[in-house]
Amino acid sequence: MVAKFIKFRVVEPEKQDWIRGYEAAARYQKREGDLEVPYEHLEGAYPLGRWLSDQRRALRAGQMDGKRAKDLETLGIVWDTADAQFAENLAAARAYFAEAGTLAAPRHATALDKPVGQWLTNIRKADGLGEDPVRAERRAEQLTAVDKEWNPAVLGWSVDWQRHHVVLKALLDDGALQASCPG
Known part of the structure; x- marks a missing residue:
């Protein structure tokens, strides 16, 4: 932190807003261990969530200095929060599939x-x-790699039908239906 302070205040003077934003981000990261900051989050009185969103927008628009981007990456900023959120949900979908054998989850x-x-339900829309x-x-x-159905x-049937199909298939695979059916 001391090296960053000297870098920002002495070696490379920056706009005060950038310094306040970076320092707020560093405090948050040190306390929480990440920079997954909700948009509405205030770090003290500083609107850190909005500031980070502005930094992402500046990077996408090609308006961010490479040093600033690197400094934020050092703190662990996630530039594409939509992809990060999708990856987390995909991991949950994999776990669900491992247990249920389908992504036709209620x-x-x-x-x-x-x-x-x-x-x-939302991503099928x-x-x-x-x-x-x-x-x-x-x-x-990525979803098809977890469950092709x-x-x-898209395949012409409902999610409810898919759930019943998976249960029936599991029963047939286990031999449960064959054992309970007469001769």
């Missing part, structure tokens, strides 16, 4: 403390994987 289903059922077609295709491929509507 809305109330959770995995890894994430509302995976509601998330899957139009533009649920994002408006960018390249990003949406990449996300669909993750979006039953």
Whole structure:
């Protein structure tokens, strides 16, 4: 922190807002261990969540100095929060699939403390994987790698039908139905 202080205040003087934002981010990161800051979060009186959002926007627009980007990366900023959130939810979907054998989860289903059922319901909607077609295709491929039938509507049937199909298949695979059926 001392080296950063000297760098910002003596060697490379910066705008006061940048310094306040960076220092607030450093305090948050030291206390929380990450920079996953909600947009509305205030660090003291400083609007840190909004400031970080502004920094992401500046980077995307090509308006951020490379040193600033590097300094924020050192603190652990996540530049694309949508992809980071998708990755967390995808991990929860994998955990759910490992247990249930399907991604046809009911809305109330959770995995890894994430509302995976509601998330899957949302991403099955139009533009649920994002408006960018390249990003949406990449996300669909990641979901298909977990469960090729993750979006039953595309295949022509409902999520409810998919759930029943998975249960029936499991019963057949286990031989439970064959053992209970007469001769």
